[in-house]
Amino acid sequence: xxxxxxxxxxxxxxxxxxxxxxxxxxxxxxxxxxxxxxxxxxxxxxxxxxxxxxxxxxxxxxxxxxxxxxxxxxxxxxxxxxxxxxxxxxxxxxxxxxxxxxxxxxxxxxxxxxxxxxxxxxxxxxxxxxxxxxxxxxxxxxxxxxxxxxxxxxxxxxxxxxxxxxxxxxxxxxxxxxxxxxxxxxxxxxxxxxxxxxxxxxxxxxxxxxxxxxxxxxxxxxxxxxxxxxxxxxxxxxxxxxxxxxxxxxxxxxxxxxxxxxxxxxxxxxxxxxxxxxxxxxxxxxxxxxxxxxxxxxxxxxxxxxxxxxxxxxxxxxxxxxxxxxxxxxxxxxxxxxxxxxxxxxxxxxxxxxxxxxxxxxxxxxxxxxxxxxxxxxxxxxxxxxxxxxxxxxxxxxxxxxxxxxxxxxxxxxxxxxxxxxxxxxxxxxxxxxxxxxxxxxxxxx
Numbered sequence: 302x303x304x305x306x307x308x309x310x311x312x313x314x315x316x317x318x319x320x321x322x323x324x325x326x327x328x329x330x331x332x333x334x335x336x337x338x339x340x341x342x343x344x345x346x347x348x349x350x351x352x353x354x355x356x357x358x359x360x361x362x363x364x365x366x367x368x369x370x371x372x373x374x375x376x377x378x379x380x381x382x383x384x385x386x387x388x389x390x391x392x393x394x395x396x397x398x399x400x401x402x403x404x405x406x407x408x409x410x411x412x413x414x415x416x417x418x419x420x421x422x423x424x425x426x427x428x429x430x431x432x433x434x435x436x437x438x439x440x441x442x443x444x445x446x447x448x449x450x451x452x453x454x455x456x457x458x459x460x461x462x463x464x465x466x467x468x469x470x471x472x473x474x475x476x477x478x479x480x481x482x483x484x485x486x487x488x489x490x491x492x493x494x495x496x497x498x499x500x501x502x503x504x505x506x507x508x509x510x511x512x513x514x515x516x517x518x519x520x521x522x523x524x525x526x527x528x529x530x531x532x533x534x535x536x537x538x539x540x541x542x543x544x545x546x547x548x549x550x551x552x553x554x555x556x557x558x559x560x561x562x563x564x565x566x567x568x569x570x571x572x573x574x575x576x577x578x579x580x581x582x583x584x585x586x587x588x589x590x591x592x593x594x595x596x597x598x599x600x601x602x603x604x605x606x607x608x609x610x611x612x613x614x615x616x617x618x619x620x621x622x623x624x625x626x627x628x629x630x631x632x633x634x635x636x637x638x639x640x641x642x643x644x645x646x647x648x649x650x651x652x653x654x655x656x657x658x659x660x661x662x663x664x665x666x667x668x669x670x671x672x673x674x675x676x677x678x679x680x681x682x683x684x685x686x687x688x689x690x691x692x693x694x695x696x697x698x699x700x701x702x703x704x705x706x707x708x709x710x711x712x713x714x715x716x717x718x719x720x721x722x723x724x725x726x727x728x729x730x731x732x733x734x735x736x737x738x739x740x741x742x743x744x745x746x747x
Contacts, residue, residue, distance in 0.1 A: 303624060306338045310615065311656070318701050325604065328611025332618065339622055350618065357617010358610050361661060363549065365606050368708055370552035371423045372602035375712055377559025378424065379582045379594050380574065382525040382567055383534050387428035388435070388594075389527050392514050397436045401446045401497040401504065404429050408450030409490075411539055413458045418698075420552060421451040422709045424535055430713055431594065435517045439504060444715060445723025446497050448698045452727060455660065455697075456690050457486065463660055463694065470668035471686040481683035485691050485733045493726045500723070521594075524584065526566050534558050597711070605711050609704050612658035625653070625662075629670055639678050643688055643738035646671050647731055650693030658703050663693025691734040695727045 310331035317327035332354065339345040378384045395403055408429070412421040426447045433443040455463045459475055468478060521527065534555065541551040556578065563574045581598035584591050619625050632649055636642050646667050654663030667689050675685045697703045699721045706718075721727075 302342060303338065303622075306335055307619065307624060310335060314702055323604065323608075324702060324707070325607040325611045328608065328615055332611065332615050335615070335618055339618075343622070345622065350621070353618045353621025354614045355617075356621065358614045360617065361613060364609060364704065366549055367419065367552065368602050368605055368609065369599055370549060370556060371419060371708060371712060372597065372599040373578045374552055374555045374559060375423055375427060376577050376582045376596045376598040377556050377563060377574075378427075378534070379596050380567060380569065380577045381531070381534070381559040381562035382527060383531050383559060383562065384428050384431065385521050385525040385594060386527050386529070386531040387425065387535070388431040389518055389521050390529065390532070391428060391432040392435055392518050395432055397438070399498075399501050400433065400436065400438055401442060401501045402494065404433075404443060405446040405450045405493060405497045408447050409453045410450075412451045412454035417458075417461065418448075418451040418454045419705055419708055420538075421454060422447060423712050424538065424555070426451060426709070427713060435514055440715065441719035442500060442504060442723045444713065444720040445725070446500075448709075448720060448724040449493055449726035452695055452698060452724075456694050456730075457482065463664065464690075466661065467664050467668070467686055467690060467694070470665055471672065471682050471689070473683050473686045478683045478686045481681065481687045482690060485687065485730060485737060489726060489729050489733050492729055496725045528566075531562065531566070534562070595714075601711055602708075605707050608707050609658075612702065612704065616656075616658070616662065620662075625656075625666070629653070629666055633670060633674070636674060639680060640738050642671065642674055642678055642680070643684075644735065646685065646688045647692040647734060650689045651696055651731065654693040654697055654703075655700055658700070660694050660697050660705075663697075664689055667693065688734055691730040695730045697727075698724055699727055 313331050313334075314324065314327040316322075317324050336347070336350050336354070339350055340347050375384075408421055408425060411425050412418060426444075429447055430440060430443065433440055454461050457479065458464055468475060471478075537558070538551050538555045541554060546554075560574050560578065563569045563577065564571060569577070577598065579599050581596045581601060583595050616625070629649055632645060636645055649670065650663045650667040652663075653666050654660050656662075668685065671685060672682070675682060697705050698709075699718075700706060701718050709715075
């Protein structure tokens with residue numbers, strides 16, 4: 302019966318996505334159904350169920366702050382002229398014929414410095430999307446390239462919180478684990494480069510008239526003070542994590558710098574700047590710039606926070622009653638060789654990232670579950686690190702209910718999941734890992 306309710310919960314959430322209903326409503330209904338089942342049929346005390354629910358909601362509470370800061374920084378960077386300057390100079394220097402390839406490579410480099418996929422997408426990503434709109438590029442393909450590059454942060458960056466969590470739970474060192482990761486990273490990165498190069502050559506650019514681009518540039522320069530010095534702001538934020546500044550403080554610094562520039566460079570009052578941060582930046586009377594440079598601010602993130610709370614609350618409830626652990630233990634039974642161990646690791650890591658809407662569970666559960674199994678089959682612990690990184694970590698943006706997707710879709714105003722088809726890096730990684738399990742003998746060497 303409990304499995305029926307778990308599946309029903311997924312159906313309800315999926316139904317909300319398909320029917321374009323508020324996702325938080327789906328999670329709320331699923332939570333109420335499961336509370337009713339475990340209290341009435343499994344005889345759990347309501348107080349205990351509420352404790353599991355609250356633990357799930359609060360366990361990763363830092364993400365709520367990150368979401369708020371992302372909403373604030375996008376608005377602050379637009380009103381300050383940072384994003385408009387990035388777009389302005391992007392029109393000048395980015396070759397439209399290779400925009401997908403350049404966007405992928407650029408975001409992949411920036412993401413390693415920033416240490417966060419969401420931070421990369423919500424800062425430089427929004428500027429690249431603005432450039433894409435100006436050139437008439439297919440935004441779903443462009444977003445696919447941006448997402449592919451950005452999620453290298455969660456997988457490879459030495460300052461990524463998720464990456465460091467993975468090293469802790471698998472008891473590995475960054476240097477050794479990264480060396481192991483290169484077995485799949487290099488071929489996947491090359492395949493991604495080739496893919497976006499081909500897509501650049503095949504994509505039809507709807508705005509090949511550079512006069513239209515000049516109009517965009519003129520409108521931007523008339524609306525904002527544009528300066529190359531404003532580009533130092535994203536550079537500072539990108540470099541901060543290398544000085545061991547946590548993502549939340551780096552984003553907060555970005556909000557402060559953006560606010561100061563809004564006041565002292567763009568000429569806004571303090572009250573106007575606060576309104577922009579909370580309620581978003583809106584251009585009136587200019588339809589062209591509205592498409593590129595409007596934002597929702599912190600207010601637009603309220604629904605996102607409710608969705609994340611619902612997702613994490615449901616996961617906390619199901620984890621508290623032992624359902625998630627029960628499912629994972631059943632999957633572990635029957636592992637007879639190294640290849641099946643690799644395949645089960647990929648499956649468990651992926652499925653928990655999918656079900657829980659968060660990569661953290663997709664990292665912790667398989668690491669705890671398979672660590673001893675890898676020792677038993679004489680596989681390196683770095684191999685366990687790589688397999689989890691190649692699966693549960695990078696597939697996150699392929700799920701419409703994933704926390705990452707909800708946040709950056711809200712920030713960028715993208716509806717639908719067409720971009721997932723073009724986020725090639727995110728689904729090539731697990732495929733290459735599975736291929737290695739069957740073909741690469743070095744995989745099984747200590």
